Amino acid sequence: MIDTIIFDLGAVLIDWNPHYMYRTLFTDEQEMKDFLATVCTPDWNEEQDAGRPLREGTDILVAQYPQHEAYIRAFYDRWEEMLGEPFHDTVELFRRLKISGKYKIYALTNWSAETFPVALARYDFLSWFDGIVVSGVEKMRKPAPEFYQILLDRYHVDPQNALFIDDNYRNIVAAEKAGIKSIHFTSAGQLEKELEGLKLL
The missing domain is CATH 1.10.150 (DNA polymerase; domain 1)
Incomplete structure (x- = not known):
């Protein structure tokens, strides 16, 4: 589950x-x-x-x-x-998942440690995450298997009970090799349908 x-x-x-x-x-x-x-x-x-x-x-x-x-x-x-702006439709899906109270929600991002604080200050919804793993801080990035493992270990996540969402297919492949079910993101509408299909929304 x-x-x-x-x-x-x-x-x-x-x-x-x-x-x-x-x-x-x-x-x-x-x-x-x-x-x-x-x-x-x-x-x-x-x-x-x-x-x-x-x-x-x-x-x-x-x-x-x-x-x-x-x-x-x-x-x-x-x-x-x-x-640019947040993708508001995707942020709304994030909000719905968050307020359901059913899930721990994390971010796994390829992002420079020096520029990420700018995003933190700009986008309020980043404070909704239960944890964020930033590649520039860890000095490794997706699709390295070790990068996914950092998040799993740090937050005691069972990969069999996790879902990963990313727009880059190479990162999806790496997540699935790590045993994490994944959705290859193409649009908020597509993501909503897939989440509903998995009975997560």
């Missing part, structure tokens, strides 16, 4: 998108997309999510792409401008 629900944050509950900030710097949309695909890439950002200091990650790219220094430094200097 499921008594624990584990949420991912970005793209599930929180809208984070570098485009929001970089559109103020680039006049050409394709040029912006090319920059984010080849310079400030998701893989590079994930190294900071895994604990690499923001300054170190920035300096590495500046050394590789000195012609883009201003754009590179903007990534973390203006990082807060990449945060």
